[in-house]
Structure formats: C-alpha cells, structure tokens
Amino acid sequence: MPSVTNIAVLASGRGSNLQAIIDSIESGYLKAQITVVISDVGDAYALERARKHGIEAVFIDTKRFSSRELYEKEALRVLRKHDAELVLLAGYMRVVGRTLLDAYKNRMLNIHPALLPAFPGLHAQKQAFDHGVKVAGCTVHFVDDKLDGGPIILQRCVEVAEDDTTETLADRILEQEHKIYPEAVKLFVENRLRIEGRKVKIIKS
Numbered sequence: 518m519p520s521v522t523n524i525a526v527l528a529s530g531r532g533s534n535l536q537a538i539i540d541s542i543e544s545g546y547l548k549a550q551i552t553v554v555i556s557d558v559g560d561a562y563a564l565e566r567a568r569k570h571g572i573e574a575v576f577i578d579t580k581r582f583s584s585r586e587l588y589e590k591e592a593l594r595v596l597r598k599h600d601a602e603l604v605l606l607a608g609y610m611r612v613v614g615r616t617l618l619d620a621y622k623n624r625m626l627n628i629h630p631a632l633l634p635a636f637p638g639l640h641a642q643k644q645a646f647d648h649g650v651k652v653a654g655c656t657v658h659f660v661d662d663k664l665d666g667g668p669i670i671l672q673r674c675v676e677v678a679e680d681d682t683t684e685t686l687a688d689r690i691l692e693q694e695h696k697i698y699p700e701a702v703k704l705f706v707e708n709r710l711r712i713e714g715r716k717v718k719i720i721k722s
Contacts, residue, residue: 525601532563637665
C-alpha cells in the first residue's frame with residue numbers, strides 16, 4: 518500500500534464518526550486521506566462536514582436506479598474515480614450488496630453501536646437497553662455478506678448505569694465509537710490486521 522491510504526466514507530446521517538476520522542487525519546494520528554464522502558441522503562450533514570474540510574462530497578440518489586446493483590455500480594464508479602483503497606461505513610443505512618462487497622473484499626469496515634454478535638441491525642443501543650444488559654458497547658468489524666456479521670477488529674465496553682436512558686447510553690457508546698474507529702483504521706493502514714477465519718489478528722508494531 519502507498520504511504521498515504523486513500524479512504525472513502527459512506528454515510529447516511531450526521532457523520533459524527535466521519536468527523537472522528539477527519540480529526541484523526543488532521544492531527545497526524547492517521548496516515549491517510551479521505552478522497553470522497555458518498556451519501557444516499559441528499560441533505561445528510563456528513564456531506565456538509567466533508568465540504569467544510571475540502572473533501573469531495575457526492576450524493577447518489579437511489580431513486581435514479583431500478584435496483585441495488587445499478588446503484589452500487591454508480592457508487593463503485595465514484596469510488597474508483599477517487600482511487601479509494603479502503604471504504605468506511607459511518608452511519609450508512611443501506612445493506613451493502615455484492616457489487617461493493619466483491620470490489621472491496623476485506624477493505625471495507627463498519628462501526629456498530631453494540632457488542633456484536635449481540636444486537637445486530639437497527640437501533641442496537643435500544644435493543645441492548647431494552648434487553649437489560651449490564652454492559653453495552655461498540656464494535657468495528659470487516660463488512661461481509663452477513664448483516665453486522667463480519668470478522669471483528671476492535672470492541673469497547675460501556676457499563677450501563679442504573680439511571681441510564683436509551684439516549685444517555687447511546688451518547689456514551691458514541692464517545693467510544695469515536696475512539697475505536699480511528700484506532701481500527703490506523704491498524705488497517707499500517708497493515709497490521711490479519712483475517713484468519715472468524716478471527717482478526719492484530720500484528721504488533
């Protein structure tokens with residue numbers, strides 16, 4: 518891999534994890550650059566965050582395409598145009614299909630607000646809270662064809678307080694997301710991750 522890794526980010530919402538990655542790059546923690554941010558939501562604040570930092574921001578309207586495959590072919594065209602080597606999902610609310618999975622096999626990461634494999638899918642913090650767990654958290658994992666099911670890179674625990682609400686718990690989980698996502702990306706760009714079956718081994722620096 519080149520000395521600076523080209524990253525693309527797919528986001529559907531406010532992009533707070535995108536901001537954490539941007540901040541990590543600008544501080545020198547990550548030896549990488551974000552070449553494009555793509556959203557399937559035209560007014561996603563993630564696009565505004567990208568523009569504020571001089572990053573190409575691209576809205577791809579899913580309504581223009583008759584199938585997920587055609588939408589993903591357009592997304593892949595944009596990713597290749599911007600020489601993306603690593604794709605990060607940051608609050609991206611679409612299930613990734615074969616077109617992107619095949620093109621970025623073992624080069625696509627996601628952050629999920631639960632300790633996988635528990636509570637995959639939407640509203641994970643609420644799922645955990647309603648289940649009555651004593652410890653919640655977040656997970657960074659490789660993306661594969663299983664929903665939130667790819668090999669796990671990093672996890673961080675968050676204790677559930679007696680007076681927590683879904684919202685306060687989600688806020689504390691998000692704080693940890695902003696820490697471990699840059700950590701996982703750093704491991705990737707430094708070529709320190711090895712996938713062995715279900716397990717991801719971290720090579721010491």
